[in-house]
Amino acid sequence: MSTPTATPPRRRAGPGRSLKWLLGRLGGGIFVLWAVATAIFFGIRMIPGDPAEAIMGGPGSQASAEALAAARAEYGLDQPLFVQYFGQLWRLATGDLGTSYSLKSPVAEVLGELIPPTLLLAGLALLLAWAMALALAVLSTRSGPWGSAIGSGLEIVSAAVPHFWLASVLIMVFSTSLGWFPPVSTNAPAGLVLPVATLALPLAGFLGQVMRDSMEGAQRSPYALSARARGESETGVLLRHSLRHAALPGIALSGWALGSLLSGAVVVETIFARPGLGRSLLQAVTARDIPLVTGVALFSAAAYVVVMALSDLAERVADPRIGTP
Known part of the structure; x- marks a missing residue:
């Protein structure tokens, strides 16, 4: 008669496994934030209209061409799109969320x-x-x-x-x-x-x-x-x-x-x-x-x-x- 084999006890998770889980969650979170920031950056620029007009108060503000040009220069909207993109990623990485165009507040x-x-x-x-x-x-x-x-x-x-x-x-x-x-x-x-x-x-x-x-x-x-x-x-x-x-x-x-x-x-x-x-x-x-x-x-x-x-x-x-x- 064969002796039944004892089931080995479940091993407790060690520090290495916990660290791996934590790093995996952290890396996944950073990727999600990057993907969201990227989708928002390019998605909102596909909406018809000039972001400089939003800065100046919307299309009804009747801002002059000089004022619109100054707003684009101040917020970097006159730069190439990918320069704006990487600039925004850097600001977000350093914790700078910018200033709201419509509310004029951080x-x-x-x-x-x-x-x-x-x-x-x-x-x-x-x-x-x-x-x-x-x-x-x-x-x-x-x-x-x-x-x-x-x-x-x-x-x-x-x-x-x-x-x-x-x-x-x-x-x-x-x-x-x-x-x-x-x-x-x-x-x-x-x-x-x-x-x-x-x-x-x-x-x-x-x-x-x-x-x-x-x-x-x-x-x-x-x-x-x-x-x-x-x-x-x-x-x-x-x-x-x-x-x-x-x-x-x-x-x-x-x-x-x-x-x-x-x-x-x-x-x-x-x-x-x-x-x-x-x-x-x-x-x-x-x-x-x-x-x-x-x-x-x-x-x-x-x-x-x-x-x-x-x-x-x-x-x-x-x-x-x-x-x-």
């Missing part, structure tokens, strides 16, 4: 005022989306086939609803008809309810789909069957095993979720007249405010990179089979 100061309200909106929407997705996944899983079918339908409809349509419906129902919340965002907590709900509902539908599928798989897994055989109740199986595995896809998608929230903020902040990165980005693109567009895009890309790294780390902590970096 982009760093403008971002300092715009980032907090947008992060508050996105953070609250992400928490609400997570709570709704987990609740819907638990209820649909515990309610049998009919509950799962109804939950799946609600998730699909919620994920497919456009932000602009949902915002309009919420304003008509909860502001115009019922008068519960203001139609525009204010500093009061009530002014955040409709913008947060508009961002959270579509995201909750998408997260709910992947969480429910993961939870249903966890409920049928061998470790869940083993726990039931040991006398564990269904509630215990749910709390000890299924919820953790249902949360793993949501953790892995946190970076994508942040990108979705920041892009949705463009529509939501505009509809609800809320100051923030999204609304200012739309105005900056319209005004061909190249420094402000670049600053907003780089911050969004940097936030995406950081959240992706944190979600990767959280996923490794939540699931020991993946291992720590």
